Amino acid sequence: MIRFDDVTVTYPDAEAPAITGATFEIPEGELVLVIGSTGAGKSTILKSINGLVPHFTGGDFSGRVTVDGRDTRTSPPREMADLVGYVGQDPVAGFVTDTVEDELAYGMESLGVAPDVMRRRVEEALDLLGLAHLRDRPLLSLSGGEQQRVAIGSVLTVHPRVLVLDEPTSALDPPAADEVLAALSRLVHDLGMTVVIAEHRLERVVQYADRVVLIQDNQIVTGAPADVLATSPVVPPVVELGRLARWSPLPLTIRDARRAAIELRGRLAASTWRGGDSPSATQVAGAVTDLVPSYDGVPALRKVSLDVRRGEVVAVMGRNGAGKSTLLASLAGLRKPAAGTIFLAAGIGLVPQEPGDLLWAQTVAAECRDADRDAGAADGTTRALLAELSPGIPDLQHPRDLSEGQRLALVLAIVLARRPGLLALDEPTRGLDYATKRRLIATIARLAAGGCGVLIATHDVELVAEVAHRMVVLADGEVVSNGPARDVALTSPVFAPQIAKVLAPLPFLTVGEVKRGLAAAG
Amino acid sequence: MTHRLPRLLHPGAWWLWATTLAIAASRTTNPLLLVAIIAITGYVVASRRPASPWSASYAMFLTIGLVCIGVRLTLFALVGGAPGTHILVRLPVVPLPHWMAGVRLGGPITAEGLAASAYDGLRLGVILCCIGAANALTSPRRLLKSLPGALYEAGVAVTVALAFAPQAVAAVGRLRAARRIRGRHDRGVRRIRGLAIPVLEGALDRSVDLAAAMDARGFGRNGAATQRVRRTTAALTLAGLLAMVASTYGLVARSAPAGLGVPLLVGGAALTAAGFIVGAKRGGRTRYRPDPWRLPEWLVALTGIAAATGVLLGPARELWPSTYPLVAPPLPAVPFLALLVAVLPAWIAPPLPRVRAAGSTTAARSVGSRQAVRVAS
Numbered sequence: 053m054i055r056f057d058d059v060t061v062t063y064p065d066a067e068a069p070a071i072t073g074a075t076f077e078i079p080e081g082e083l084v085l086v087i088g089s090t091g092a093g094k095s096t097i098l099k100s101i102n103g104l105v106p107h108f109t110g111g112d113f114s115g116r117v118t119v120d121g122r123d124t125r126t127s128p129p130r131e132m133a134d135l136v137g138y139v140g141q142d143p144v145a146g147f148v149t150d151t152v153e154d155e156l157a158y159g160m161e162s163l164g165v166a167p168d169v170m171r172r173r174v175e176e177a178l179d180l181l182g183l184a185h186l187r188d189r190p191l192l193s194l195s196g197g198e199q200q201r202v203a204i205g206s207v208l209t210v211h212p213r214v215l216v217l218d219e220p221t222s223a224l225d226p227p228a229a230d231e232v233l234a235a236l237s238r239l240v241h242d243l244g245m246t247v248v249i250a251e252h253r254l255e256r257v258v259q260y261a262d263r264v265v266l267i268q269d270n271q272i273v274t275g276a277p278a279d280v281l282a283t284s285p286v287v288p289p290v291v292e293l294g295r296l297a298r299w300s301p302l303p304l305t306i307r308d309a310r311r312a313a314i315e316l317r318g319r320l321a322a323s324t325w326r327g328g329d330s331p332s333a334t335q336v337a338g339a340v341t342d343l344v345p346s347y348d349g350v351p352a353l354r355k356v357s358l359d360v361r362r363g364e365v366v367a368v369m370g371r372n373g374a375g376k377s378t379l380l381a382s383l384a385g386l387r388k389p390a391a392g393t394i395f396l397a398a399g400i401g402l403v404p405q406e407p408g409d410l411l412w413a414q415t416v417a418a419e420c421r422d423a424d425r426d427a428g429a430a431d432g433t434t435r436a437l438l439a440e441l442s443p444g445i446p447d448l449q450h451p452r453d454l455s456e457g458q459r460l461a462l463v464l465a466i467v468l469a470r471r472p473g474l475l476a477l478d479e480p481t482r483g484l485d486y487a488t489k490r491r492l493i494a495t496i497a498r499l500a501a502g503g504c505g506v507l508i509a510t511h512d513v514e515l516v517a518e519v520a521h522r523m524v525v526l527a528d529g530e531v532v533s534n535g536p537a538r539d540v541a542l543t544s545p546v547f548a549p550q551i552a553k554v555l556a557p558l559p560f561l562t563v564g565e566v567k568r569g570l571a572a573a574g
Numbered sequence: 575m576t577h578r579l580p581r582l583l584h585p586g587a588w589w590l591w592a593t594t595l596a597i598a599a600s601r602t603t604n605p606l607l608l609v610a611i612i613a614i615t616g617y618v619v620a621s622r623r624p625a626s627p628w629s630a631s632y633a634m635f636l637t638i639g640l641v642c643i644g645v646r647l648t649l650f651a652l653v654g655g656a657p658g659t660h661i662l663v664r665l666p667v668v669p670l671p672h673w674m675a676g677v678r679l680g681g682p683i684t685a686e687g688l689a690a691s692a693y694d695g696l697r698l699g700v701i702l703c704c705i706g707a708a709n710a711l712t713s714p715r716r717l718l719k720s721l722p723g724a725l726y727e728a729g730v731a732v733t734v735a736l737a738f739a740p741q742a743v744a745a746v747g748r749l750r751a752a753r754r755i756r757g758r759h760d761r762g763v764r765r766i767r768g769l770a771i772p773v774l775e776g777a778l779d780r781s782v783d784l785a786a787a788m789d790a791r792g793f794g795r796n797g798a799a800t801q802r803v804r805r806t807t808a809a810l811t812l813a814g815l816l817a818m819v820a821s822t823y824g825l826v827a828r829s830a831p832a833g834l835g836v837p838l839l840v841g842g843a844a845l846t847a848a849g850f851i852v853g854a855k856r857g858g859r860t861r862y863r864p865d866p867w868r869l870p871e872w873l874v875a876l877t878g879i880a881a882a883t884g885v886l887l888g889p890a891r892e893l894w895p896s897t898y899p900l901v902a903p904p905l906p907a908v909p910f911l912a913l914l915v916a917v918l919p920a921w922i923a924p925p926l927p928r929v930r931a932a933g934s935t936t937a938a939r940s941v942g943s944r945q946a947v948r949v950a951s
Contacts (some may be wrong), residue, residue: 108786133792145780146787150715150737157862162792170862192740207791386751402755409752412772426758470757 053080053246054101054214059115061096061105070096072270074115080213081244083237083260085251085277087286088267090455090485094250095141097267098216101248102136103129120213134163136214137207141222141483143199144192152194152202153178153187159210170209177205181235195372197228201235208239214246215239221256222482225371225511226546229256236260252485254281255288255514255550259305278302286486289514290550292563309554320558320566323573327538327559330521331363337505338383338400338474343392345382352378354529355392360474360505362397365496367516367537368509369547370526376509377405379526380476383507398473405478407463408451416454416462417447423466438465441495457488464495474505481512493518517541517549517561537561580927582624583919585712585720587871592708594878595916598885599700600822602893603693604903607885607913608700612636614917615707621920623710624927635706639699646695651683657898658684690897720865724807724853730793734784738777745773795858803852810849817842874919884912 055077062069071093078084086094099105103124106113117124119135129138137159140146149155156177160170178184181201186194191202200220207215215236221229237260239245251257258264264280266273273280278301281291290309294302297316303309339359344351352375360366368376381387383394384402404410413419420434427433438445442461445454451462460480467475477496481489496519500506510516516523516537523540525533525547533540538559541548552561560566592615599611616632623629651665661682668679714736721729749769753760760768788794817838824834885893892906 102790104786104790108789129786129789130792130795133790133795136790138790140783140787142783145783146790148784148788148791148793149733154719154862159791161860161862162795164858164860167860167862167864170860174862210792381751384755386754404748404752404755406748409748410756412749412752412768422758423756426756466756 053120054078054248055116055118056097056100057116057118059100059113059117061093061100061111061113063109063111066111069112069270071267071272074267074272076265076272076274078246078248078263078265080246081240082262083240083247083249084263084265085249085254085257085261086265086267087251087254087280087284088485089286089487090252090457090483092267094267095218097265098138098218098248098250100124101214101216102132102138103127104138130162133159133212134210135212136216137204137210137212138216139200139203139207139218139220141218143203146203147191147199147206150190150192151187152183152189152191155191155202155206156183156209159206163210165210173209173211177209180208180238181205182231195228196223197225197231197372200224200228200232204232204235212245214248216248218250219252219483220249221251221253223372223479225369226256226513228372229253229511233257233260252286252483253288253512254286255290258288258291277304288550289563290554293551293554293566296563296566306550306553309550313554316566317555317558319573320555320560320569323569325565325569325572327565330536331361331500333362333364333503335362335397336360336395337362337364337397338507339395340379340383341393341395343379343382343394344390345378345387346390351390352529353382353526356526356529356531357392358524358531358534360507362473362503362505363500364522365500365506365508365520366522366524367520368507368524368526369511369513369516370532372511374526375529376526377478380478380507380509383474383476396474399470400474400476401467401470401472402476403460403463403467403478403480405482407460410463410466411451411459414450415447416445416449416451419451419462419466423469427470429469429471434465434469437468438462441465442491455488456483457485457491460484460488460492468499472504474507475499476507476509478509479511480508481510481515489515513541513547513549514562516547517552518564523547578924580925582716582865582927583622583711583874583923584865584867584871585717586865586867587874588711589708589717590875591878591916591919592704592711594875594882595707596701596704598882598909598913599697599704601882601885602888602909603697604893604895604906604909605693605696606903606905607893607909608693608696610910610913611700611916612703614913615703617917618920619707619710622923622926624713626713628713629710632703632706632710635702635709636699638706639702642699642702643692643695646691646698647688650687650691652679653677658686658900660685660900662688686898686900689900693895693897716865719861722850722854723859724811724850726859734781741780742773742777745776749773807849807853810845810852812849814842814844814846814849817845870922870924873922877915877918877922881913881916884915885909887912 056074059074060069060072074097086097088094096105099109100117101119105111107128119132122132122135124132147155148158153174156174157170160173165173178187181204183198183201183205186198191199194202200223204215204217204220220232224232233256236247236249240247249257258277258281261277263274264277266280266284268285281287281304282302287295290306291302291304294309294312297313299312303312336359341357342355343353343357344355345353356375356379358379368379370376378387380402382389383396384400411419413422417435420438423434424431438461441464442458445458445462451459454462480492484492493515496506508515508520520537522535523533523537524531525540538561541552541561542556542559549561551563551566555566560569595611595615599608602608619632623632661684664682665680667681670677670679715733718729718733746769749772753768821835821838821842824838888906888909892904893909895901895903
């Protein structure tokens, strides 16, 4: 269905090609997962399928991409629109109209589909993606998961043979992500559509994949998921566990891993290791009491009380719109409380969902200088912090050209220059690959060990399992659970990380803990 | 009469109705007729405006209209210049240098002059009211959706531009939050520069993203007309619109030559229509659930046209009541009765659809997420 023939792409002003000599084939009716580290060229591969590369991005393009026999060199994206549906990383950026129904119809209008057919297809798409109750709603009033489903629906209505999605679940809470992935897998199985997905959070998608395309060091490996993941540098925790325990074939799903883990569970049950110790400090770094942030209409939080001790890492979870971001914003003083009190022992540093919002200088060096001045810190403080968090970023780089991980490091350095007693992170792992995530986890652990309180709003259960001491679950603006992360994670199927699901009822959350447990078992 | 399902009237019908009323208003200074037009538009808006953010625009335009009258009266009081014998008050005359000999600042204010400028201000205010009524009755986006094919590209450009404003507001909010987070307290030019550059950069990035998304979804794929058709369309439409703009001068200004008003308007409309017909032929695009144009639309448009015609037919003496000598304005029978026809859309237009009640939990959740987005994303 899709054939890449020795494709090399070099973007304008880039020194090295984004992808080199890519040659592979994707058969019809498969769900294909494109994986690789940040900057490996996943988005370039995806954009080449409908011709956005090179027609829209410019640059040097050699080789040939054909979809259903149509060559992207001669067919620009608009001529591929009936064949390939493309949904970019940020669904909102791709919305052309302003209500759900109009957005679903837009593509068909451009292709000149007959009005009665359009009407029927819109109704079908509304049902298929569970959007019927939202049909008149403005797009900007929808939650992230709903927006993502509208974006998928808006390309589905033209009945493409191929659907291409760039990180469709990265902004979604676990249930919303499952919703989107279930819809995609239904498209593959019921309609025989070919679906190509790039995704960092492999733990969510790999069980749906029929084939994996791995981009690594300019090499492209394709094959069955189990074969490719056996050697891949990016793997979900369950595969990491499988590698550690030397299971063969490598399990990709929780079910397979549980079956393979009977012997491992026996060994771990005999282990003396029973969880790490939580911080003993009792000094509060930041707290809210009976907080109701200012609102109009519906309060985002309803009398929430929560405290973060020094040295403690607290994760706030809950579905999109549960009030996580509002809690962080209120703590940072961006929202005035309508009721309740906010206490901060030594200030707060907030890293917002879009870290790029905090960057406005032209170079990294200028950004660091500004941050020193804003924070009243000694010259070079921010630069030194940055060098510690992410070494090797050149001074004259434009902040826009940094990778996701580097940008996050720069924003962290800027925020930390103010020496806050509490660090608040809003969705910090969005768009990060596993290696960058590991570095972030190490940074958070180090800051906490240094006595900083850390509050993380996230959907990433694996991050929580790695780093959080306590987990708070918000629903509709109320705290529905608040306890040690291990207890909450082990008792809730939604918030349990993969390792916990495989090893339940044993209290292991991460592969690192399993290693320690095995070591303690001798 | 058959059962009438609730639906929104075609935006074009409302605009025709409002424009014809505005034309009627522009052809008279009789305060009785002008006040009648305000009452008519006010009543129709009150009974047929949908619950949308735009529906408040009638009150807004009404306020602007009142300001117009106020400004007109103030200017008259200061500069004066109209003839009259009934002096109400005498303001002190401000001496001006001799090279401004024709201008007089201050001096007597006459009842005649005051009435003349009040009539004039009222006329402008009522025209604004009519535009406000059209805005309140239809959303500008629905009007753009109903634009004829020849204006499609222009419509897209306006739609994209309309989306810029709320996005820019959101971006400014995010940037101000970011500055608070970084603890920066700039003032003045530095602060504006610090906000403006990232907002514009963001808008530029977004427009590139949007262009890519539109291209990927087939925008401009079938719209390729031959160059000749494109040029004919553009020439006809442009000439027609220009003629119509020129005709408004002829219609509004009493001193304009007689041939300038109605003939230019009709000719311009014909040219534009021809342009639309030629432009529509290239096809290739279809429209999802277009607003239908049925009997109520025809009737609403006709009531407007009838009202305007009635006013245009009125005797000039009654349409432009004398202010020198000052007389009580007469009530012209034909124009007044014709205007009353224009209130009928309050019943002719189909009843408004009730806004679908969203499930309470979804609504609550969406509001929560919207607030979260506004603050932190």
